[in-house]
Amino acid sequence: MTKIITLTINPAVDKNTKFEGLVAEHKIRCEQPVYDAGGGGINVSKAINRLGSESTAFFPAGGPIGDLLKSLVKKEGVVFETIESKAWTRENFIAVDTTTNAQYRFGMPSPELTLEEFKEILEKVKNQNPEILVVSGSLPEILASIIFKRISEVFGEKKPKIVVDTSGDALKFALENGVYLIKPNHKELAKLLGLEKIEPNQVESAAKALIAKYNCEIVVVSMGSEGAMLFDKDNAHFVAAPKVEKKSTVGAGDSMVGGMVWALSQDSSLIDILKWGVACGSAATMNEGTQLFKKEDAVDLYFSL
Template identity: 85%
Template sequence: MMSKIVTLTINPAVDKNTKFEGLVAEHKIRCEQPVYDAGGGGINVSKAINRLGGESIAFFPAGGPIGDLLKDLVKKENVLFETVETVAWTRENFIAVDSATNAQYRFGMPSPELTLEELEEILAKVKNRNPEILVVSGSLPENLSSIIFKRISEIFGENKPKIIVDTSGDALKYALECGAYLIKPNHKELAKLLGLEKIESSQVESAAKAIIEKYKCEIVVVSMGPDGAMLFNNDQTHFVAAPKVEKKSTVGAGDSMVGGMVWALSQNLPLSDVLKWGVACGSAATMNEGTQLFKREDAECLYESKI
């Protein structure tokens, strides 16, 4: 069975969002009724693609009562999905906004351990879908981060899909070594890939081109936060400045950007438009509170404003 786009979230989460007023140590903090969202890089990418009118299948492990809640939340987003039941419970993240200052506090819980057998089961399900594009996004369990991309490469062999990766740390290097098609590092991650402490803005292009040459990666997109993003391949360079919007939350902005780019790639749009859609969706996500990602009309408006 063939699916054009598959997303893989190895370390999903249920995001619990709330508001409070005034953060005082050792005082009981009264919070508003929480809002729950399905979280994790690949799940958010699938949600973003769905909002743009595209279709993907999200694969993720789920365990315990929190895992059951996660599946219900993904279902409510009308996203197609397949899961593998795990022994360890799915994690929860906690995001709280102080309404007095609009300061946002984000508490990320450690990843539960995924067994090798559970990993192999979910990768077998992904392989069965024979995707054209495979998005691996989000953090990875520490016990498996060094082998996940190797196993993906081995399982698909010569029929490997276009693998789009948005992760960090050593896992990003492993992904490149195993033939990633597109990566989306920020400045710090780009520097680390080249063994540098930091790189200046003027060095981004040469650094990205060095990654493309060294690892034979097709596309490198460098996320520059409020400054926008740059896209590089062997013969093209594109820059899109981030539009000026009223920011309410940055949670999910990076995933929204990846979702916008993947959707645009699936539509065979020029790379300049791929980047524009990515920046439009990422910026639109910051216009909403909590982890709501973006509204389609906001993303379309930003894209059409010729950002």
């Protein structure tokens, strides 16, 4: 079985609730909150687990919110390892106005992860000898420029297939240090090439320009409700997103990465890797809050593509 490790540098506890009517300066009465373990890599591990495979999620956890995070990950049945961080784990807040069905998402800033704490967690990851390493989610600005360089140094010639789903300068740093797969959207793809925007008919040439410029084998461009495209140096694939009743987009991107990584671990073809990604991402939008997807929904959608 392919050994998959996910690394979440900036995890969170997601607190979800509903309310009726948003009125400034009024007390807003909310429903009983639901708590979920959040953070890119953790969500990817949850997705892989739901598809019937196993990965190990690595993440820092600090303070009472960190303890809650660990209990939530354990409840999901995900294998995990942590290091204790001095800074408390963050808590995000997601609320839906039942009168309009509008969703409000409040993301809290990254707690400070020290360089020593990062080195400690990366050493634990290395000792697992992963075949696939997923680095997903936001990254603290202070570490963004060194994380992927350090990963390359630690693993050396035994570097696993590195799958990256992040944004901003961190994504460029990842490419500069060599990755197997990245998943930018249109805007992120343009930024990586120093462009203001990319037209739909320019996506393929832009993605293949990245592959040629950097040590990267696969670029998956997510296109939201339209679907996604996958490129390597020789091939181009497009999968349209299926029509579903959308309830929440939280976790859809992580679900997509989870589906692709699971398919990759099964030695699936490139088109099947993309189909599983689109199926899992679309299935996640069928659920409220941050619940990701149900396996039966993802399987049904996959066979409809």
